[in-house]
Amino acid sequence: MxxxxxxxxxxxxxxxxxxxxxxxxxxxxxxxxxxxxxxxxxxxxxxxxxxxxxxxxxxxxxxxxxxxxxxxxxxxxxxxxxxxxxxxxxxxxxxxxxxxxxxxxxxxxxxxxxxxxxxxxxxPVSLSCAIYGLYAPKPLGLGLNPKIDSSVKQTGQPALVLGGSTSVGLYAIQLLRYLEFNPIIAYASLKHFVYLKSLGATFIVDRQQVSLADLPSAVARASDKPLKVAFDAVGNAEAQEAGMSCLVEGGELITVNSTTKSDSDDGKIMLAVFGTVHLPHTRAFGNVLYERLPQLIEQDVVVPxxxxxxxxxxxxxxxxxxxxxxxxxxxxxxxxxxxxxxx
Ligand SMILES: NC(=O)c1ccc[n+]([C@@H]2O[C@H](COP(=O)([O-])OP(=O)(O)OC[C@H]3O[C@@H](n4cnc5c(N)ncnc54)[C@H](OP(=O)(O)O)[C@@H]3O)[C@@H](O)[C@H]2O)c1
The missing domain is CATH 3.90.180.10 (Medium-chain alcohol dehydrogenases, catalytic domain)
Incomplete structure (x- = not known):
């Protein structure tokens, strides 16, 4: 093109x-x-x-x-x-x-x-992207925690972050940790292993060793539970396709590529996020975010x-x-x- x-x-x-x-x-x-x-x-x-x-x-x-x-x-x-x-x-x-x-x-x-x-x-921007994608009410995001409430949990559910070491991916990992997803699988370079673990990733798939095409089998090895939540922080077509392939039917993928049309395929949904607090329809969640943000940072829920x-x-x-x-x-x-x- x-x-x-x-x-x-x-x-x-x-x-x-x-x-x-x-x-x-x-x-x-x-x-x-x-x-x-x-x-x-x-x-x-x-x-x-x-x-x-x-x-x-x-x-x-x-x-x-x-x-x-x-x-x-x-x-x-x-x-x-x-x-x-x-x-x-x-x-x-x-x-x-x-x-x-x-x-x-x-x-x-x-x-x-x-x-x-x-x-x-x-x-702000990277966190917005991750938190609108995961927490904001549908159709802005997956609606996993629209009030950013500490009592909301998804304990023991697996989640995947493609591009774990991107700035957006770092926050996606932390937000999944807050909800107690487990395992939190990050697709990233192994050199970031210790850093990503410190933020909440529990399993790293080394992107230098495992191609995106082989990601579904690596994810299946990391978790025996069906994967219903994935976050694509890379944003290209290959990463989106790999993320969708890792999901089970009914699963949902957030992609950071906001120019992509949200789509569904085989009973799976891909939702494109635009992480901004400044539009009329995104502002209410932005208010929730900015009210909670100092506390989330103070308590190390969100680490810059x-x-x-x-x-x-x-x-x-x-x-x-x-x-x-x-x-x-x-x-x-x-x-x-x-x-x-x-x-
Ligand atoms: N929709 C929105 O609201 C929104 C908001 C912010 C950003 N974005 C988009 O989100 C994407 C990430 O932005 P960012 O600021 O987080 O980027 P960034 O931090 O600049 O990304 C750099 C990282 O990308 C990683 N990376 C590159 N290709 C990869 C691949 N194929 N698989 C896994 N990791 C890969 C690199 O990992 P290595 O260290 O392994 O090389 C590097 O650490 C961009 O496309 C950006 O435009 C969207």
Whole structure:
């Protein structure tokens, strides 16, 4: 498929999101000073393929941690200087690869004191993707825990995460652990074995040794129970197909490729997730998430990804996006610092 037809296909598939966004209510906003901005694959994909963004010049970036610069009119419970983190969006006034941005007050969390700006900025987008996919009510996600309630359990049920060492995969593993899935099977490079185990994976299938085509038999060896829940954090057609093949009838696969059409095959369902708190139909779950998030992080239910701080201010972000595009980032989140001077 040519780049142009990919671009057109993706532009079409995001049409509904853009339209719903234009009716987003206007709650009180914080102007916020961005101290750290996480990088995501979508940031280079938007530039390369031209989707999600509607007008130019466009500022990108949708992960941030920083300081409340000014408290919006009518907003209570926040003060100038509070350290906060939040998910941005693909509009200039919500983008995070800039020194200042704005954020609705109901979609912000305070940074727990044990974490840095960079660690906090690594969380929002990747966590959103994983938690909307697994916990948000249907049809946003699988609806496994719509209130993010600590008493909800799936004890002893197996689950699979393809792409366990992706930033999204790390959170999918942790969210499955919170529900007491067992085993939690991660398809990832063995070099991440210890790290993924520390987050809750109980069985690693080494992607250097086992092809995606052989994944179903490796999963069958890892669990004698039928697999009903799988999370594809890779997002290409091969990973989706492998994930679907591992499921039993009635099983459900979440895929991170939000341009894929949700589908069903052989009594199995594939659901594409778009992890954002900013659309009218995703916002209610976003409110639940941002209310619970400081506690989930404080209690180590959600542990931020390992981070690599990029030097050189905004230019460092441009360089980091090139590394993401070249697939040179493994098991770590790149974080830029818009307040720093670029060379
Ligand atoms: N729908 C949404 O809302 C949403 C939100 C965020 C991200 N995404 C998408 O989710 C995907 C992951 O994003 P991310 O930020 O988590 O990526 P990332 O952290 O940059 O991904 C890098 C990791 O991908 C792993 N990987 C690459 N190919 C793999 C394969 N075939 N099998 C298993 N692991 C593989 C690499 O593992 P090794 O270390 O083994 O090389 C590396 O650790 C991207 O496609 C992104 O666009 C979607």
């Amino acid at each position: 040519s780049d142009e037809s990919i671009r057109r296909k993706q532009a079409r598939s995001f049409d509904h999101l853009s339209k719903t966004n234009s009716t987003t209510p206007k709650p009180a906003n914080f102007p916020s000073k961005v101290q750290a901005a996480g990088l995501n694959p979508v940031d280079w994909k938007i530039q390369a393929r031209g989707f999600l963004v509607e007008s130019y010049p466009a500022v990108l970036g949708s992960d941030a941690a920083g300081d409340v610069e000014q408290v919006g009119e009518g907003v209570v419970g926040w003060e100038k200087g509070d350290n906060v983190f939040f998910q941005g969006f693909y509009r200039n006034e919500r983008a995070t690869f800039q020194q200042y941005t704005t954020i609705p007050a109901d979609l912000v969390a305070k940074i727990p004191s044990k974490y840095t700006y960079s660690q906090a900025a690594s969380v 990804a390992r981070v690599e701080d990029l030097p050189n201010g905004l230019q460092g972000i441009v360089d980091g996006l090139q590394r993401l595009k070249r697939n040179e980032v493994s098991g770590v989140k790149l974080v830029g610092h818009p307040q720093e001077q670029s060379n």
